[in-house]
Amino acid sequence: MKKIILIVPCLLFWLAAHNVSAAAPDGKRQLVSCISNMEMNIMYRDYDNKFRVMVQGVPYEKVKVQAESAMVRKEDGLWIITPTTDRQTITVEVFADINGQIREAGTYQFRVKPLPQPMAYLLSDGKEIASGEYVTKKLLMKENTVLEVSFGSDGILNVPLKILGFDMLYEDYIIHSDSNRFSDAQQAKFFHLKAGDKITIQSIRAVDSNGRKVFLSPLVFTVR
Numbered sequence: 001m002k003k004i005i006l007i008v009p010c011l012l013f014w015l016a017a018h019n020v021s022a023a024a025p026d027g028k029r030q031l032v033s034c035i036s037n038m039e040m041n042i043m044y045r046d047y048d049n050k051f052r053v054m055v056q057g058v059p060y061e062k063v064k065v066q067a068e069s070a071m072v073r074k075e076d077g078l079w080i081i082t083p084t085t086d087r088q089t090i091t092v093e094v095f096a097d098i099n100g101q102i103r104e105a106g107t108y109q110f111r112v113k114p115l116p117q118p119m120a121y122l123l124s125d126g127k128e129i130a131s132g133e134y135v136t137k138k139l140l141m142k143e144n145t146v147l148e149v150s151f152g153s154d155g156i157l158n159v160p161l162k163i164l165g166f167d168m169l170y171e172d173y174i175i176h177s178d179s180n181r182f183s184d185a186q187q188a189k190f191f192h193l194k195a196g197d198k199i200t201i202q203s204i205r206a207v208d209s210n211g212r213k214v215f216l217s218p219l220v221f222t223v224r
Contacts, residue, residue, distance in 0.1 A: 032056040033094045033106035042111040043083050043090060047159070051079045055096045055105045064095040064102070083112045116151050118161055120204050120216045123148045131219035140182065140190050140199075147180040149206050149216060161206045161214060169200040197223040 033055045043049045055063050065072055069085030070092075083090050094106040122129040124145040129135060139145055147166060151157035163180035170189050177183040182190075193199075204216040 031058070031096055031098075031103060031105040033096075035092065035094060035106065035108050037110070042113055043081065044115050044157070045083050045085070045112055047115055047157075048080045048082050051081060051092075052077075053079050053094055055094065058096040058098070058105075062097040063105075064097065065092060066095070067092045085112065088112055115159070116157070118149050118151050118159070118206070118214060118216060120147055120149045120163070120166075120201070120206075120219055122146070122219070122221070129221070131217075131221070133221060134224040135199075135221045136224050137190055137193050140193075141187060145182070147201065147204070149204075149214075160209045162208075164205040164207055164213075165203075166201050166205065167203040169202055170197070193223045195223055199223070 034053070036052045037043070037049060051065075053063055053065055054060075060077065065079050065081070067081050067083075068091050069083060069087060070090055071080075071082040071084060073080050081090075081092065088111060089109050090112050092108045092110065093104065094108070095102050096105045119130075121131070122135070122139075122145060124139050124142055128148075129139075147163050149161045149163055151159055165176065165178045166180075168175045168177070168182070168186045168189070170193075173189065175183065175186045175189065177186060198220060200218055200220050202218040204218070206214045206216060208214060
């Protein structure tokens with residue numbers, strides 16, 4: 001049976017589906033499916049990639065998804081696909097239960113990449129300050145200045161990471177913090193900062209939602 005497969009954003013899915021209504025050669029209704037990655041056009045290895053999967057005219061509970069070399073599960077109306085392979089591509093198959101008969105509704109291929117390296121940065125008054133930028137004593141001493149971490153400023157990947165602590169290097173002093181905030185001992189050093197001084201945030205330790213520890217690259221800031 002000839003299949004019609006549409007890989008389109010799900011917001012446009014129903015508009016596209018209206019144009020495909022011809023019957024299949026065997027007289028059965030053709031199945032038009034849509035699979036939309038909620039975060040990107042690729043999959044990341046060992047990451048819960050979120051997909052919205054629809055088959056025209058088929059209830060959500062009658063749609064089935066399977067993928068080679070990946071774990072697949074339903075969660076909150078989405079399909080979660082977690083690749084566990086080192087292969088560069090992965091095939092996802094969509095099926096529909098039509099009156100007790102399982103019919104294929106679409107086959108899709110996605111590229112598989114390792115997760116990018118997370119990056120730490122300072123966050124103050126909602127503004128991100130990346131390594132290499134200038135900072136002021138006033139900014140460093142603000143109560144809402146904290147160390148945060150993400151997988152990029154575009155915010156595509158939503159992987160929760162919590163910073164456990166870090167060290168601050170200033171002159172010959174290494175001062176420790178057990179959170180994502182500057183400790184009292186670190187804050188005390190800020191009083192002695194002058195224009196042109198450099199501070200280094202190093203030994204940055206974070207943990208993800210699965211309890212795995214991540215060590216982040218150091219940050220260097222110049223005092224203005």
